Amino acid sequence: MKRPELLAPAGNLEKLKMAFAYGADAAYIGGKSFSLRARASNFTLEDIEQAVSYAHERGRRIYVTVNVLPHPEDLKHFEAYIEQLEALGVDALICASFAVAQKIRHLTALPFHISTQQSLTNSEAVRFWEAHGAKRVILARELDLESIRRIKAKTRMSLEIFIHGGMCVAFSGRCTLSNTMTGRDANRGGCAHSCRWEYDLYSDGVRLNRSQPFLMGSKDLAALPHLPTLIEAGVDSVKIEGRMKSLHYIATIVNTYRRLIDDVCRGETVDIEAYRSMLSKAMNREVGPGFLGGDPLGKQQLYNIDRQRPTQDFAALVLEYDEDSGLALIEQRNHFTAGDILERFSPEGEPATFKPLAMWDEEGRSVQTARHPQQRITLKSPVALKPYDILRKAG
């Protein structure tokens, strides 16, 4: 069975390294301009150069998003930018605009992928882009499994499918709700997520929603139970959304799907509930299968926003570890104490729980509590650790 590429988001270099450490085959990143996640930290050209080197040394790939729908004044310096990206050796660009695609095709030899912002929902639209030089199409999130299978069977185009993360409730790239309500252009990186606000709905002056606000936002996508079918259908790349998500989130989601893909491709029987349990350790929004599960019903909508909770389980990130002494240098991410039971989460192997034997601050003073964000602490561990391991509160 063909193993699809696992494509992860990376909002900065640290997240990119984390994504690769936890099993991503490729990462997509945004530059400082022309990318839709304006509030993500995003990459300078120097960062992109580092990212490309880091990825290629490990046999991985870097795709750069240039997925804005530009207005006439927006493409100044774009030609120089894509030529620089080509010189840096990025593996492909992701675009949504005809103007942008044309410039990439005419000015560079870079492969380009058509963003889900184009909301491509059928094989004819995929063929259109095939004829116009695209190397890959990222299909609309409104498609069910059968449609994806049929499109794959009808085209030679490389197909990419979103499998996890936040979803536009509207057709992506066709929405100007944020423009209307806030003056922020959703298609140029400014989306205010107005679809997730609270509304009332009236008919001739009578309010229809009596029990709660009228909400339009959807639950996040989690394609876990459908991933075996997607792999069987021959999709070429499966993508995780979330360039603005945390290190813990990226590591957990990437690693869960990494393990699932590998297990499916090895022909092993998979226990979806076990993977669901792994995912749940980093998620703070409700999830569902979106359109992959068929026509989304009410249970796919985000009607219980009060159930969302911030995840506090990410205690620390391991920076260094000395096997002989059992001492690890860690960076605090959430408050924890020496009495807490921690869980080691690694890219490979099973989680292991332990209680720190001792902790010291940077001045060498013994401490019982890691209370400061990003505080560096030396921790004596009874279990072996490695750089990039995540320590979670297990209690």
Added chain:
Amino acid sequence: MQLYVMSDDSLLEELLDKEIDGIILGVAPFAHRVRGAFSPDVLAGLSARAKRAGKKVFFMMNAVMFEDDLPHLEERLDAVRSMLFDGIIFADLAVLNIARRLGLENYLIYHPETYTTHPGDVSFFAPADIHAVVLSRELTLDAIEAFAETSALPLAFVGHGYVNVFHSYRRLLKTFAEHTGDFDADCYEGVRLSLLERERETEYPFVQDAHGTHVYRTLPRASFNAFDRLGEVLDYFFIDTLFYERKRVLDIVDDYITLNKGETPDALHERYSDHDEGFLRLPTHERKGDAG
């Protein structure tokens, strides 16, 4: 600049008496957000009637197409081929591919609503020999003028009417009603409702239909004050008549006809105080904080 008005069967005769250049008719089931969408039999009669009156006819097929739609879409385009018409307005690239196979590419008018924001988007379609491109709804007047110098294809713009700003494939009214039990969604299928945003207390027209859920700007767009400048750039000016009562449509059309003759209708400001200019002088911005 040629004037085209979205019509239905009940409005057609009165529109044909007016000094407009053409009408726009929806093609069922592949038109949405239209005043009326018609089967091939009805459409053939309506278009023939319009042609006899010396008007041009554009067919609207602006739905998002799914894999299941493709065979039916090809049949419908094939049926359209034998009718009297001058253009096919489309939003999905599947229409372009199939129409090209049927030899209809010269009739195509690309109207994706948000994907034609840059002159390069128009240039992209020039080699395809399509008929025209409709510019994106969120463009400012200044941005539209930037298309004038480089446009390789005729340009159109929906200069009047309610501007759609949100289209979800999800049937959000139905799912909410099923979740809460607050009301029977079937009673409101295709009915214009009002969506009130709680924080800003602003209302937006809202409709659920077979194509999903649609939200529109609060006030319909009127382009009377920008008409001359638009005329310097555009080949086609579309009047979208969705949600308007018959009499109001006829008044609006009369006012644009007057303007198109170089005259100024009376009391425009007073009579259109329930309209605004949409995004024409309301630039939107890239990032949080830029909107001022």
